[in-house]
Amino acid sequence: MKNFAAQVVELAFVRDRIERGSRDPRDIAMQTEEAYAVMAARTAAPVLQALAGYRASLSG
Secondary structure (H helix, E strand, C coil): CHHHHHHHHHHHHHHHHHHCCCCCHHHHHHHHHHHHHHHHHHHHCHHHHCCCCCCCCCCC
16 A cells, blocks of 8 residues: 555656656656556555546535
């Protein structure tokens, strides 16, 4: 679970750099790597597998 949380944070930082205008190909490649790392970490944590298809409701 800790690994999953760490990977999500890393992915968020990379996406933030891209959203702020970074066009460095290394950032784009890192985003792909981090996204795969998040998926791998989620797969490795059985408790998170139940959340794989979860979508929050939009009622409000």
